[in-house]
Amino acid sequence: xxxxxxxxxxxxxxxxxxxxxxxxxxxxxxxxxxxxxxxxxxxxxxxxxxxxxxxxxxxxxxxxxxxxxxxxxxxxxxxxxxxxxxxxxxxxxxxxxxxxxxxxxxxxxxxxxxxxxxxxxxxxxxxxxxxxxxxxxxxxxxxxxxxxxxxxxxxxxxxxxxxxxxxxxxxxxxxxxxxxxxxxxxxxxxxxxxxxxxxxxxxxxxxxxxxxxxxxxxxxxxxxxxxxxxxxxxxxxxxxxxxxxxxxxxxxxxxxxxxxxxxxxxxxxxxxxxxxxxxxxxxxxxxxxxxxxxxxxxxxxxxxxxxxxxxxxxxxxxxxxxxxxxxxxxxxxxxxxxxxxxxxxxxxxxxxxxxxxxxxxxxxx
Numbered sequence: 461x462x463x464x465x466x467x468x469x470x471x472x473x474x475x476x477x478x479x480x481x482x483x484x485x486x487x488x489x490x491x492x493x494x495x496x497x498x499x500x501x502x503x504x505x506x507x508x509x510x511x512x513x514x515x516x517x518x519x520x521x522x523x524x525x526x527x528x529x530x531x532x533x534x535x536x537x538x539x540x541x542x543x544x545x546x547x548x549x550x551x552x553x554x555x556x557x558x559x560x561x562x563x564x565x566x567x568x569x570x571x572x573x574x575x576x577x578x579x580x581x582x583x584x585x586x587x588x589x590x591x592x593x594x595x596x597x598x599x600x601x602x603x604x605x606x607x608x609x610x611x612x613x614x615x616x617x618x619x620x621x622x623x624x625x626x627x628x629x630x631x632x633x634x635x636x637x638x639x640x641x642x643x644x645x646x647x648x649x650x651x652x653x654x655x656x657x658x659x660x661x662x663x664x665x666x667x668x669x670x671x672x673x674x675x676x677x678x679x680x681x682x683x684x685x686x687x688x689x690x691x692x693x694x695x696x697x698x699x700x701x702x703x704x705x706x707x708x709x710x711x712x713x714x715x716x717x718x719x720x721x722x723x724x725x726x727x728x729x730x731x732x733x734x735x736x737x738x739x740x741x742x743x744x745x746x747x748x749x750x751x752x753x754x755x756x757x758x759x760x761x762x763x764x765x766x767x768x769x770x771x772x773x774x775x776x777x778x779x780x781x782x783x784x785x786x787x788x789x790x791x792x793x794x795x796x797x798x799x800x801x802x803x804x805x806x807x808x809x810x811x812x813x814x815x816x817x818x819x820x821x822x823x824x825x
Contacts, residue, residue, distance in 0.1 A: 461569065462491065464562030464816060465809045469540040471554040475529030475547045478583035479592075481507045484527050484557075488580050491561055495568045501598060508593050511578040513567055519605035522577040522784070523819055524777065525560035526553045526584035526609075535803040550805045551585065552612035552793065559610065559791075559815035566820050574823055577602060586634065586739050590776040594783070606750055607786040608822060609777045610815055612807045614799060616792030619814055621758050622766040623789035625751045629744035630678075630704040631711050632774030633737065637662060637722055640732040643695040652693035656686040658729040659697030665721045670703070670714070678704040678772050679714065704772040706743065742778035747785035754789055757821040763814065787822075791815050 474483050485507040492500060492511055499512035507527070514520075534541050534548040542548045560578055567576060577599070583589030593599065616622060639659050644652025663681050670679035681701040687694035705711045715737065722733045758765040768790060777788050791814065793807035 461565045464558045464565070464812045467491065467561045468554050468558035468809055468812060471557050472540050472549050473543045475542050475544050475549045475554070476527075477531060477547060478528045478585055478587035478589065479506055481527040481582045485509060485580070488557065488561065492564065495564070498564070498568070503593055503596055503598065505596060506582045506589060506592050508582050508589065509580040510598065511564065513564075513576040513578070515571070515573050516575060518575055519603040520575040520577050521823060522579060522599070522604050522607045522780070523560060523563065524579040524581055524607065524609045524780065525556040526589070527557060527580050527582045528553060528585050528587070528589070530585060530801060532801070532803050536806045538806055548803065550801050550803065552800070552805070552807050553584070555612050555793065555807050555812060555815070556610065558812050559819065562812060562816040563819050566816060567823065572823060576823060577604070584776050588739055588741070588776055590779040594779055604784050606747070607780040607784045608750075608819065609780075609788045610791045610819070611775070611788065612793035612811060613790035614793050614795035614805065614807065616766070616790060616794070618792050618794045618808055618810045620764040620766060620792035621754065621789055621818060622768040622792075623746060623751055623754055623787065624768045624770070625746050625748035627706055627743050627770055628746050628768065628788055629775045629778065630706055630770070630772045631708065631741060631743045631778075632702055632704050633711055633715065633740045634702050635718060635738060636736040637699045637701070637718065638734045639697045639722075639726070639729075640734070641693070641695045641697075641729065644693045646691040646693060649693060653695070653730045654693050655697040655729075655731050656694040658725045658731050658733075659684060659686060659699055662721055662725055663699065666718065669717050669721075673710060673713070675710045676706055676770075676772075677710060677714070678702075704774065706770065711740070741774045741776045742782040744775050744778040744786070744788050745781045746787050750785060750787035753822060754787060754818075757818055760821060761817055763818070791818070
């Protein structure tokens with residue numbers, strides 16, 4: 461069997477962006493095809509892969525790893541750095557895939573009398589790869605009793621696992637709001653329609669609205685572009701943002717308020733506007749019984765289990781937990797000096813074996 465650390469190193473060198481993970485898929489296929497008894501299903505609308513291991517007449521447990529990387533220039537200086545310029549596995553998906561490949565190897569070696577599905581899923585980073593895979597309806601043909609996934613956590617040491625029952629990750633909603641006005645010289649403002657003023661007031665109003673909600677939430681504008689000349693009234697203002705909520709009702713409230721404020725400001729400043737709601741995920745909701753299973757596994761393995769707070773992070777594994785009882789957990793990766801989505805993020809490879817052991821014991825229950 462291949463050392464799972466080798467899987468990680470080789471995958472780390474070939475990072476690819478969402479829905480373009482074709483070299484990654486080819487690598488995974490080359491490893492899985494060494495096990496002829498496994499059934500491999502390729503999805504038609506994405507580079508994703510489904511692997512079936514069936515031994516008994518019982519429901520399936522499904523294990524998922526994400527495949528995509530991020531548009532970042534790696535600065536780790538490690539010996540197996542990315543060979544794809546401007547793309548990097550800065551969120552640990554190389555580790556996630558290595559864990560799943562190592563888990564498949566372990567299952568093939570040990571031959572447990574269970575039914576399992578393994579999904580290598582593209583496009584987790586804001587492109588909705590889980591939703592794309594589920595839309596094909598292939599997975600729904602199986603009797604699935606539970607779904608599982610893990611995510612490396614740089615601040616937790618190796619051998620520490622963290623999760624919680626109920627809502628674990630929030631509902632993200634990406635959006636763009638654009639105001640269209642009319643240029644004029646700053647000395648003659650009555651001849652123009654100031655798109656920037658509308659955009660600035662929109663930001664202020666939405667931030668105040670978010671603070672007024674009783675439910676925990678985040679409203680954030682990460683990009684605001686407007687104007688090209690200092691003494692000309694801008695005729696366009698683009699705001700690119702995200703909000704995070706813990707309920708679908710609060711998400712709808714936020715979206716409705718975006719519409720309301722943009723409309724009111726378009727009247728006030730005599731500008732036009734356009735709203736684009738982009739990617740949005742379901743919340744990740746952990747099944748309490750599966751969390752109890754995880755705690756038992758940690759006890760058997762002498763791993764440290766920590767109860768996690770709710771994270772306002774988005775994760776498209778929520779599309780799976782909205783259909784099936786599910787469990788997502790943090791896997792300690794021991795890189796405390798660097799954050800996820802950092803050019804220097806490099807999880808400790810010893811977390812791979814810890815991930816395999818944890819998932820394998822969730823298979824055996």
